[in-house]
Amino acid sequence: MLQLTQQNNAFSVSYNGTALIEHQTSTPVFFTGVGHETMDMYRGNFNIKDYVESRIGLSAFHITTNESKLIAIDFYLNEQEKAINNPILTIKFTVESDKKIEMSLQSHDEAYNRLWVRTPTDKMAPVWGGGEQMSYFNLKGRNFPFWTSEPGVGRDKSTYITWRSDVENKAGGDYYNTNYPQPTFISLTKARDKVYAIHANTTAYADFDFQHDDFHELQFWAIPSSLVWFIDETITGIVESISLFFGRQPKLPDWIIGGAVLGLKKGRAHAEERLEDALQKGVQVSALWCEDWSGIRETSFGVRLFWDWQANEKRYPNLKEWISELNQKNIQFLAYTNPYLCIDGPMYKEGKALGYMATQLDGSDYNVDFGEFYCGVVDFTIPEAKQWFSERIIQKEMLDIGINGWMADFGEYLPIDLKLSDNSDPKHRHNEWPVLWAEVNAHALAAKDKTGDAVFFMRAGYSGVQKHCPLLWGGDQSVDFSRHDGLVTVIPAALSSGLLGNAYHHSDIGGYTSLFGNVRTPELFMRWAEMSLFTPVMRTHECNRPADNFQFWQDDTAYAHFARMTQLHVALVPYVKTLIEEAYHKGLPLQRPLVMHYQTDENTFDIFDQYLYGEDLLIAPVYAAEQNERTVYLPKGQSWIHIWSDTSYEGGQTVSVKAPIGHPPVFIKSNRINNPTLGDFLQKTKA
Known part of the structure; x- marks a missing residue:
């Protein structure tokens, strides 16, 4: 089913009429070279530059086929190297199924650390996917780096908020910055009769350039192990194949779609008051999400949490008993955690004593500045460290007291200058870190037989997170209507990630980030609630500066509007359940382009x-x-x-x-x- 066409110094490989690669001496399919990158991190924001020392088109090649029609191609730096049979790159095509083809790549010279691959397209072919992209749905006409990071505040270099964030915190971001990048895209063939997707098996930094008329250029800062093509007649068929490849999510439990999750962070008394009032006002409530369950600390950014991941008795007295009381009213309790431990908390000392923290290159403590407090990095390359976090923190401190869900935050912060226990390159582990973090959380649920009952939700991701993470959320949007960081960005985020097998998506109603005088209005909250009605989970958030921003209970009109939106959300439950079944069996997202x-x-x-x-x-x-x-x-x-x-x-x-x-x-x-x-x-x- 693979077709090889060769003429003089040109060849092409296609599958049932769909071109995979096309090569000519003047326009080679592969380029290799040497680059020297600089990566500076500041609180999850990265300034990345690359100096390309050399870039060489691999025009010389030799093709080998056998009776089973396996195609192997050696590429050479030049004809002289070909004459002495000294290839620099070997590729092999394998038909994995009638809808999946894999091209493995093997480098023969580690001195070359850059690779560019060109795949055929045409000027008008759309491009979708790329992970969770928050500015654009069709990626055609732009390039997209794939590096998990903070998405930025404002994400638009023409705005005051982005400029101010860049100046003060290097945190303005741009259209391509995202917590969840993924080197996977979907497009249409030139004849528009088939749909195809290409996925790169790599965790290294990559940049896909979709700006050319007749080819896409995929750049990698390490040789990927393979490229995988998925081919089908329909987009739904492609999504089914992709979701099988990465692993399908468990079903969402009935309770989380059966009402709003109220995000509150002022302690138990405040949560009890808000819950009672909301129920009296007709709000359909499924859970309380109290991210301050472990305590708080005040910073210039706003109200932050105490990153130790144990119940704070002062803010939430008798939490286990209270959770039991809530459950009797069909209300669940949700919390918060992330993969870092503040150095002034007991959990950090315990993890350090066990040897589970990443270190400096010289073996000394490595602590990350998270904005006026420092944390250690749990080293998930140590299997025992993953087990410890899962058992000691998530199972014992959370699940065992009745917590039935949580925000599994961060994952995109792994620094690239620390030492990991297995001596792997943190630059190659950085993109993988959200997936390892998702595995830790998923393992905790499985160990307690809570998969499909309890729910954690993440903003960070990369290839393979689908199998472990049951629910995405759109990250920390600004509390406004801005084009690249406001309400509208949640839509392409859901659509792009949904095409890659992430069926369930939601967001903070009203946004999260309030800086430089930018504050939430009642109108923004109401419009956001309207959109959230048509997502599987409705969840509010008080945001990073609760005292400065509008909360739904502060205005009767907004309160009544929110209550009605939750009532309509519950009325949609029978329909949503059919979509959840479809997601489980076919991998199709609930929100679809x-x-x-x-x-x-x-x-x-x-x-x-x-x-x-x-x-x-x-x-x-x-x-x-x-x-x-x-x-x-x-x-x-x-x-x-x-x-x-x-x-x-x-x-x-x-x-x-x-x-x-x-x-x-x-x-x-x-x-x-x-x-x-x-x-x-x-x-x-x-x-």
């Missing part, structure tokens, strides 16, 4: 601010201030009904609909209006 089901409609290729919820509902959140109308594109080949007005529209056009607060643009496929799992929801929208 329009192109997933309408891939022949080119108008859907770039849409980043609308999505399908399942296949029946189309959601177009309002993400700008003082906007009471929205234009919405309705895909071709289908008629759509606007749920608030019952007006029917034919697909293939852009329509403008009124969108006052409380009535975000939502459409249902006309032939699904009688879907019984949507009956209660549709009825409640008319109430």
Whole structure:
């Protein structure tokens, strides 16, 4: 099924008509070279530069085939090296299945530490994926580095907030910065008759350049072990294959989709007061998320947590007993943890005594500045350290007292100048660290037989996190409507990561980061709650500066709006359960890009601010201030009904609909209006 075509000094390898690589002497498929990088980290933000000393096109090659049609190709620095059969790179193609082909790569000279690979495309072919991308859905026309980091504050070099963040904390970020990068992308063939995806098996820094008309150039700072192609006729088929490859997530438990998770961080008395009041106001509540369960510390950034991961008796007295009381009311309790331990807490001393902390190169303590406090790095290259964190902290201090979920924060902070126990290069471990962190959390659940019952949620990720992490959240968006760091960024984040096998996504309602006078408004909170209604999990957050920012209980209108959104969210549960089943069996995300089901409609290729919820509902959140109308594109080949007005529209056009607060643009496929799992929801929208 692999086809090799060779003519003079050119060749191509294709699979059932889909071109994998194309090589000519003047435009080689591979370039190798030598580079010298500089990487400076400041609190999870990286300034990365590369000096390329050499870049050599590998034009000389020799092809070998055998009876089983295995294709192996040696590449040489030049014809002289070919004459003495001294290859610098060998690739081999293997058909893994009728939808998956792997190209292994073997380097023969470690002095060359850079590789560029070109894959064929055409000028108009869209590109999707890349992990969790928060600025753009179609990646065509830009380059995307793959390095897990803080995404930045503002993420737009033209704005004051980004400039100020850059000046003060080196933390402004840009369009490509993300907690969860992944060197995997999806595109369409030139004939548009097939869909393909390419994944690079590497944890090293990579940069994919999608700016060229006839090729993509994939750059790696270490030779990847292989490239994998997935080929199918549909995007849904590709997503099924990708989700199988990385591992599918467990089902979300019923309790977390059955109401809002209230994020509170002022101690038990505050949480009890807010819960009682919310229930009286009609808010459907599934859980309390008290991230300050382990205590707090005040910093110039705002209210931070005490990173020791034990219940703080002063803030949460008799926590185990209180959790039991909450459970009797069908309310779960969620907490917070991350893979670092503050040096002024007892857990750090325990981990250090056991030899489980990463060190300086000379073996001395390595402590990371997290903003006015320092932490040690638990070394997850030590199997016993992973076991210790799982058992000693997550199981004993959390699960054993009834905590049934938590934010598993960070993962993207591994410094690149420390010493790991296995002597591996931290630059090659850095991208892998979120996956190791997810494994620690997933192991704790499995050990207590809580997989599919308890839930942890992460913002950091990389290839393979899908298998371990049951729920993503969009990270620390600014508390505003800004284009590259506000409400709207949550949508492409869900869509891009969803295409790569992450079925479940949600965000902090109202955003998190409040700096430089930027504060949350009631309007922002209400619009964010409207969007969160159409995600599997609704969860609020008081943000980093709670006293300066709007909270939903401070305004009667916002409170009533939030209560209604939670009631509609609960009314959607029967429908969401069908989507969870689909995610479990097929890996399809709950929030889907329009192109997933309408891939022949080119108008859907770039849409980043609308999505399908399942296949029946189309959601177009309002993400700008003082906007009471929205234009919405309705895909071709289908008629759509606007749920608030019952007006029917034919697909293939852009329509403008009124969108006052409380009535975000939502459409249902006309032939699904009688879907019984949507009956209660549709009825409640008319109430």
